[in-house]
Amino acid sequence: MAEEEDEAGFDDDMDDGAGGADGNHGKRKRLFSKELRCMMYGFGDDQNPYTESVDILEDLVIEFVTEMTHKAMSIGRQGRVQVEDIVFLIRKDPRKFARVKDLLTMNEELKRARKAFDEANYGS
Amino acid sequence: MADPARIKTESNSEQSLAAGESPKTEDTEEVPVTSADTESKDTSSQSIIHENKQDSVAEDEGTAGHPASKKLKVEPEKKKDRRQKVDEDEIQKMQVLVSSFSEEQLNRYEMYRRSAFPKAAIKRLIQSITGSSVSQNVVIAMSGISKVFAGEIVEEALDVCEKWGDMPPLQPKHMREAEEQRADPQYKAQEHSLPLSHTCLADYRRTEPSWDVFHLSDSGNLHTTLSCSFSLF
Numbered sequence: 112m113a114e115e116e117d118e119a120g121f122d123d124d125m126d127d128g129a130g131g132a133d134g135n136h137g138k139r140k141r142l143f144s145k146e147l148r149c150m151m152y153g154f155g156d157d158q159n160p161y162t163e164s165v166d167i168l169e170d171l172v173i174e175f176v177t178e179m180t181h182k183a184m185s186i187g188r189q190g191r192v193q194v195e196d197i198v199f200l201i202r203k204d205p206r207k208f209a210r211v212k213d214l215l216t217m218n219e220e221l222k223r224a225r226k227a228f229d230e231a232n233y234g235s
Numbered sequence: 236m237a238d239p240a241r242i243k244t245e246s247n248s249e250q251s252l253a254a255g256e257s258p259k260t261e262d263t264e265e266v267p268v269t270s271a272d273t274e275s276k277d278t279s280s281q282s283i284i285h286e287n288k289q290d291s292v293a294e295d296e297g298t299a300g301h302p303a304s305k306k307l308k309v310e311p312e313k314k315k316d317r318r319q320k321v322d323e324d325e326i327q328k329m330q331v332l333v334s335s336f337s338e339e340q341l342n343r344y345e346m347y348r349r350s351a352f353p354k355a356a357i358k359r360l361i362q363s364i365t366g367s368s369v370s371q372n373v374v375i376a377m378s379g380i381s382k383v384f385a386g387e388i389v390e391e392a393l394d395v396c397e398k399w400g401d402m403p404p405l406q407p408k409h410m411r412e413a414e415e416q417r418a419d420p421q422y423k424a425q426e427h428s429l430p431l432s433h434t435c436l437a438d439y440r441r442t443e444p445s446w447d448v449f450h451l452s453d454s455g456n457l458h459t460t461l462s463c464s465f466s467l468f
Contacts, residue, residue, distance in 0.1 A: 142356050150382065153347030154389040157404035164392075167410045168385060172352075173360065175384050176377060180364045192365055194372045197380070206387070207380040214379045215372060 143169050352378045388413050 147168055151160045183196035194215065201207040336344060358374045391413035392405050401409070 142360070143352060146350055146352055147385070149346045149350040150385055151389055151405070153343055153345075153350050154386045155343075155393050155403075156389060160404045161406060163407045164405045164410050167407050168388060171388060171410075171414060172381050172385055176357065176360055176381055177364060179377065179380075180361050184365060190365070191367060192361060192369050192373050194370070194376055197373065197376045201380060207383050210379050210383050211376045214375055218372065218375055 139173075141166070141169060143172065147172075350382075352381055354378060357381070388417070391416060 144162075144165060147165050148160055151165065151168065152158050156164075179197065179200060180192055182200055183192040184190055186199065187193055187196040198208070198211055201211065333341075333344065354374050357378050358369065361369050361373065361377060388410065389405070392409040393403065395412045395416070396403060396405055396409045399409070
């Protein structure tokens with residue numbers, strides 16, 4: 112019967128083209144296990160997600176970051192990753208674009224607030 | 236605007252967190268009182284960002300006197316006020332919503348807001364690829380969009396799980412199906428829970444079928460030439 116084995120075979124064939132079959136990442140130490148568990152619960156999964164699912168998600172995230180980094184290195188200033196490159200790369204994805212704008216804006220606000228706070232302290 | 240997240244509980248599901256929620260990023264642990272100030276500033280700067288396309292008029296509060304610049308000054312401020320009011324409404328609605336959460340929903344919401352990728356690990360990962368150091372903003376941006384990415388996958392996998400009639404926790408097959416659907420939106424595979432008949436071949440649907448070569452073997456079984464082959468009997 113065509114079930115998980117066939118799906119797994121099919122996936123591996125497709126994933127190989129994407130440059131990073133699960134075999135490679137299996138040797139790497141798990142970087143995000145704890146955080147990903149909390150994240151999956153927050154996004155709607157069960158309170159105790161399956162370890163295999165967490166592993167698959169970690170591999171996907173690492174692949175995403177790797178791909179982004181490679182693309183960012185190839186545009187703008189070569190060999191370096193800059194924020195403008197990242198913003199350019201996700202311009203078509205409204206969610207991610209809005210999120211990055213929000214995060215960077217908030218970071219500026221916080222830096223300004225901290226600086227003002229420190230200066231006030233220093234003055235007094 | 237910011238991440239619409241679906242929080243799935245037993246019976247409820249809600250959508251669309253407001254942009255005003257973004258102040259509570261990984262860095263902030265402030266009490267709501269202080270974040271209210273930054274929120275209003277945030278909305279004003281947000282309104283500037285979002286008005287980039289329409290009116291490229293910057294806020295020149297420094298210019299004096301000219302009627303033209305006064306008129307230009309009034310319009311973005313009106314829009315800013317309207318935008319602030321809309322955001323404040325959204326913030327208020329969010330507060331009403333969160334105050335009516337059950338215990339489990341509150342837990343899940345807290346996990347959703349507080350979970351984040353460790354900046355050190357992300358930085359190490361990026362630097363191992365580039366070979367040179369990256370700025371802090373890059374790490375912040377990358378962690379943020381990675382979290383959105385993870386959220387998209389989990390939401391898609393939950394949809395797949397529901398469509399296939401399974402229950403959470405999510406299984407690897409749901410995650411893989413979600414990733415496939417993300418990569419190729421036209422592709423829809425269905426789980427074979429029924430005994431295979433020749434009509435089930437239509438389950439693997441694409442916009443243009445790229446396989447239409449079937450051969451009947453001697454025994455009368457029907458085989459496809461796909462990499463995932465299965466036999467009908």
